[in-house]
Amino acid sequence: MLLIKRILALATAIVLGSQLAIAGATSSYVPQAETLGATLRRLASAAAHKNPYNQPQLLGAQPSIQLTGAYPGNAAVVAAGTLYSNAGHIYYAAVGGTTGTSTAPTGTNRTLAYPDGSITWLYYGLAAGDIVSNGGYLFQVVTPGVPATTGSGPTPGSLSDGTITWAMIGLQTSPVLTQINTHNAALTNVYNPVGGLSNNSLVPDGPNTANGSVFRWEGGWPVVQSSGFGVFPAGPDISPVTGNCNAQTAYSGLQIQCNYESVEFVAEAAIVEINTINTGTYAIQVDGQYIKSGAGPNTVGGATLVSVYSGGNARITLDFTNIGGRAAHTIKLEMTAYNLLRQVSVGPYDYITYPNQSDNFGVAFVGSSLTAGTGATGTYSSWSNVFRQLVGLPDAANFAIGGTGLLNPGTSTPYISHFMADLSRYAAFRGAPKVIFVEADINDVSYGSTAAQITTAATTLIKTLRAAYPGGPKGTLIVGVASQNVGQGGGSLGTCGTAIQCEAAVQAAFTAQAASGDQYIGFIPNYGVPTPPGPVLTGTGHQTTLDGTCNGANATGSTAGNNYIDLSSSGPHPNDCGYMVWAKAIVAAYRAIINALP
Known part of the structure; x- marks a missing residue:
C-alpha cells in the first residue's frame, strides 16, 4: 500500500510539474502580439545596425566600354550602347539614331539626358576619381583623358588606356548597370505588373491578390496608367504623366498624390532587365545596399541615375555575372513620381517572386x-x-x-x-x-x-x-x-x-x-x-558645395565650425x-x- 501511495504521489508531482512547465513555457515562449511601441522599437533597433545608409555601397555599376571614336558630327548614324568622346568628355548612346545639327552633347550632369537629333546621350565621364568595372575588377581614373578605340580597357596588367591612367582598387561588388532602349531578346521570361488589370485600376499588393503580383509597392497605392502602351503593357504608377505631381491630381475620379514610389522584388537570375517609361531619376538597392554610380565619392545615398525615355522604352539592366552569377537578390527601384514600371524580364529558366516582408504596414x-x-x-x-x-x-x-x-x-x-x-x-x-x-x-x-x-x-x-x-x-x-x-x-x-x-x-x-x-x-x-x-535647420551658414561627408563640421569659410548648417543648395530647400x-x-x-x- 505504501508503495502504491508513493507511486501515486510521484505521478501527481509529475503531472503538476508538467503543468507548471507548460505554463512557464507559455509565458516565456509563446509569442504574444506586439504593442505598437514594441514594434516600432524593434524595427528602429534593427535598422540602427543595418540600413541602406550605413551599409557599404556596391561598387562598379558603370561598365568599361570600348570607345567607338570621336563625336561623328552632324547627321551621323550612332548605334545604341556605343561610346563617343566630345570636348574631352565621354558620352554613352542610350538611344541610337542620327545626330542633329549643332546639338553635340557637352554637359557633365549624370542625372540629365542630352538629346541630339534622334539620339539620347548620357554623360559617362571620365573625370578623376570615376570608377568603372571590367572583368570583375574595379578601376579608378587617376589621370583623366580619352580611352582607346581598341583593346579591352583597363586590366590588372594594363592600367594605361588611351590617354587615361587607371588604378586598380579592388574587386567589383555591384552588378554591372547599363541603360539602353532595346530589349534583350534572350530574356524571355517577362513579368508584367499590370496582370490583366484595366486602365485606371488600383493595383492590389501581394502574390495572393487577384492579379498575383510579384511586385511590392511602396509610397502609395499604384494605379494602372494604361493597360496597353505600344507593344508592352504599361505598369502601375501613383500618378498620371501629365499634371503637377506636387498637387492633388484628379485621374479618372481618383485623387492621386505622387511624391515618391518604389518597387521591390526578388529575382533569381544572372541578368535582370527593368523596363520603365517616362524620364526621371531613380536609385537602386540590391539586398539592402545602394548601387554606386561610376562617379566620384557619394556618401549621401546610392547611384542617382537618369531614366531615358524613348518611344516608351527605358531599359535598365543589372548584370550579376561577375559577382556570383545566378542567385536570389532583392532588388528595389526607387523612383521619382514621374516614372512608371512596365515590366521586368529575366532568362527563360529564371524567375521573380514577391519579397518576404514580415512587417508590411505603412x-x-x-x-x-x-x-x-x-x-x-x-x-x-x-x-x-x-x-x-x-x-x-x-x-x-x-x-x-x-x-x-x-x-x-x-x-x-x-x-x-x-x-x-x-x-x-x-x-x-x-x-x-x-x-x-x-x-x-x-x-x-x-x-x-x-x-x-x-x-x-x-x-x-x-x-x-x-x-x-x-x-x-x-x-x-x-x-x-x-x-x-x-x-x-x-x-x-x-x-x-x-x-x-x-x-x-x-x-x-x-x-x-x-x-x-x-x-x-x-x-x-x-x-x-x-x-x-540647437536647431538643425537654422537658415544660417549655408554650405552650397558638398564636401562628400554631409557633415557641417567640415564646412569652410563662413560656415566653419557650424554643426547645425542645413547645407542648402538654393534658398529654402536643402x-x-x-x-x-x-x-x-x-x-x-x-x-x-x-x-x-x-
Missing part, C-alpha cells in the same frame, strides 16, 4: 515642399524617405504638397482638405497607418496666420486624425515635426512672432492632446531645441546632404518618443 507624411523633398536629387532623397529607412519603417506614403500648410492652401488645399482622403485610400491598400507625421512649416506664417489660428488649425487636424485613427497599443502614433523655412533663421517671421513662437503655436496643440491623456502623440521641435544641440542631416536629427527625437510608448 506610415504617412503630410507637409510642404520640405517634406516633399524639393531641392533633392530625387524624392527618394527627401528627409521622410531617408528617415523611415533609418528607423526601419517598412513603407511610407508622402502626401506633402509644396506651398501648403495647416491653413495655407497654396495652389492646392491646406493639409486637412486632402490628407484625410489620402489616408483613407492608403489605408485600403496597406492598412491603417501605424505612424502619421505632420510637418509644421513656414507657409502658414507667410499666409498671415496668427499663433492662435495656427494652434486652432493644428488642434482640428489632430482631433480629426485621432477620430479616424485611434491611439492605443494597437493604434496609431501621431508625430508633429517642425521645420520652418530654413532661410528664415530665428528672426521675426510674421503675425505669429519669431521662429520659436510660431513653432510653439503648433506644439501647443500636440501638448494639449497629450495632456488630455493621449499617450500616442509626440512633437519634434526645430527652433525650440536648447543649445546645444540638398541631399541637408535632408540627410535633418533626417538623422529627427531619428534621435523619434527614438525618444517611441521609447516612452507602452
Whole structure:
C-alpha cells in the first residue's frame, strides 16, 4: 500500500510539474502580439545596425566600354550602347539614331539626358576619381583623358588606356548597370505588373491578390496608367504623366498624390532587365545596399541615375555575372513620381517572386515642399524617405504638397482638405497607418496666420486624425515635426512672432492632446531645441558645395565650425546632404518618443 501511495504521489508531482512547465513555457515562449511601441522599437533597433545608409555601397555599376571614336558630327548614324568622346568628355548612346545639327552633347550632369537629333546621350565621364568595372575588377581614373578605340580597357596588367591612367582598387561588388532602349531578346521570361488589370485600376499588393503580383509597392497605392502602351503593357504608377505631381491630381475620379514610389522584388537570375517609361531619376538597392554610380565619392545615398525615355522604352539592366552569377537578390527601384514600371524580364529558366516582408504596414507624411523633398536629387532623397529607412519603417506614403500648410492652401488645399482622403485610400491598400507625421512649416506664417489660428488649425487636424485613427497599443502614433523655412533663421517671421513662437503655436496643440491623456502623440521641435544641440535647420551658414561627408563640421569659410548648417543648395530647400542631416536629427527625437510608448 505504501508503495502504491508513493507511486501515486510521484505521478501527481509529475503531472503538476508538467503543468507548471507548460505554463512557464507559455509565458516565456509563446509569442504574444506586439504593442505598437514594441514594434516600432524593434524595427528602429534593427535598422540602427543595418540600413541602406550605413551599409557599404556596391561598387562598379558603370561598365568599361570600348570607345567607338570621336563625336561623328552632324547627321551621323550612332548605334545604341556605343561610346563617343566630345570636348574631352565621354558620352554613352542610350538611344541610337542620327545626330542633329549643332546639338553635340557637352554637359557633365549624370542625372540629365542630352538629346541630339534622334539620339539620347548620357554623360559617362571620365573625370578623376570615376570608377568603372571590367572583368570583375574595379578601376579608378587617376589621370583623366580619352580611352582607346581598341583593346579591352583597363586590366590588372594594363592600367594605361588611351590617354587615361587607371588604378586598380579592388574587386567589383555591384552588378554591372547599363541603360539602353532595346530589349534583350534572350530574356524571355517577362513579368508584367499590370496582370490583366484595366486602365485606371488600383493595383492590389501581394502574390495572393487577384492579379498575383510579384511586385511590392511602396509610397502609395499604384494605379494602372494604361493597360496597353505600344507593344508592352504599361505598369502601375501613383500618378498620371501629365499634371503637377506636387498637387492633388484628379485621374479618372481618383485623387492621386505622387511624391515618391518604389518597387521591390526578388529575382533569381544572372541578368535582370527593368523596363520603365517616362524620364526621371531613380536609385537602386540590391539586398539592402545602394548601387554606386561610376562617379566620384557619394556618401549621401546610392547611384542617382537618369531614366531615358524613348518611344516608351527605358531599359535598365543589372548584370550579376561577375559577382556570383545566378542567385536570389532583392532588388528595389526607387523612383521619382514621374516614372512608371512596365515590366521586368529575366532568362527563360529564371524567375521573380514577391519579397518576404514580415512587417508590411505603412506610415504617412503630410507637409510642404520640405517634406516633399524639393531641392533633392530625387524624392527618394527627401528627409521622410531617408528617415523611415533609418528607423526601419517598412513603407511610407508622402502626401506633402509644396506651398501648403495647416491653413495655407497654396495652389492646392491646406493639409486637412486632402490628407484625410489620402489616408483613407492608403489605408485600403496597406492598412491603417501605424505612424502619421505632420510637418509644421513656414507657409502658414507667410499666409498671415496668427499663433492662435495656427494652434486652432493644428488642434482640428489632430482631433480629426485621432477620430479616424485611434491611439492605443494597437493604434496609431501621431508625430508633429517642425521645420520652418530654413532661410528664415530665428528672426521675426510674421503675425505669429519669431521662429520659436510660431513653432510653439503648433506644439501647443500636440501638448494639449497629450495632456488630455493621449499617450500616442509626440512633437519634434526645430527652433525650440536648447543649445546645444540647437536647431538643425537654422537658415544660417549655408554650405552650397558638398564636401562628400554631409557633415557641417567640415564646412569652410563662413560656415566653419557650424554643426547645425542645413547645407542648402538654393534658398529654402536643402540638398541631399541637408535632408540627410535633418533626417538623422529627427531619428534621435523619434527614438525618444517611441521609447516612452507602452
